[in-house]
Amino acid sequence: MHPAITLDALRAIDAINKTGSFAAAAQSLYKVPSALTYTIKKLEEDIGATLFDRSKQRAVLTPAGKLVLEHGREILHATSKMVDAVSQLESGWEKHIRIARDTIIPSTVLFDVLAEFTQLKQQVDVTVSVEALGGGWDALHSQRADIVIGASGELPKGMFHTYKIAQLTFIFAVPPEHALARVDGPIEAEHLHDFPSIVVADSSQYLPVRNSGLFNSKQVITVNNMDAKVEAQRRGIGVGFLPLHFAQPLIDSGALIQKACAIPRPNQDLYIAWNKRQEGKAFDWFIDKLCQANWQI
Structure with a gap:
């Protein structure tokens, strides 16, 4: 160099x-x-x-x-991998482990697992990051994450191990004062033309980006996480599909109304994923705990 x-x-x-x-x-x-x-x-x-x-x-x-x-x-x-490898060679415990959570996965369960890990008193640094759409696979591919929670879409062949943790259900919901709340029957494609759509940006840095849940609309407003998408739709700024586990509390409170929609939005499998060549005591501990966790989706 x-x-x-x-x-x-x-x-x-x-x-x-x-x-x-x-x-x-x-x-x-x-x-x-x-x-x-x-x-x-x-x-x-x-x-x-x-x-x-x-x-x-x-x-x-x-x-x-x-x-x-x-x-x-x-x-x-x-360089980071070299330092980790030297540390791991001596103790079996990595110096640093990186976990990426898709924005569609609530942080609560992961933080519960992290709290348990801190009780082990091992000197292992943990970095938690957030990805979206294809960003999880991209994070593994570029080695900026060791474990990804909530990876979805087409599974890469041969490179990674995966463990299915949930099947994601999407619904269409709008605030009660929104014009679409007064539509009789299912929401059709032509009903959406006059409203902005709210989408979450793909966080991929190297692999091709993915689009999810897009339809013809007046304009597209892109946000960087699912919480922002939910808040934008709760305010009536735009419309779109929402994960049921994000939308249900707002539906229960009356802040959103679920509407039938003629545009198909299939369920989506969510996975924990990791590189097949990864090893280490902290890595093994996290894989075991994360795969056993109830992700409440």
């Missing part, structure tokens, strides 16, 4: 790309902005290329910056 390209510099580039600004990236890395700015400026001088376009409100990677980030993420992943 070129002596100018340090792990700190690669982490800085990754953080700036994710947060969109030097100031926000510095905060996420617990650094002062001037130190982060110096790190990037020195790297640019040493390799002779500009990594970020600073002329816009949001820091945007240049083509050279994209190339450095792409290879840099591979280096960061490999």
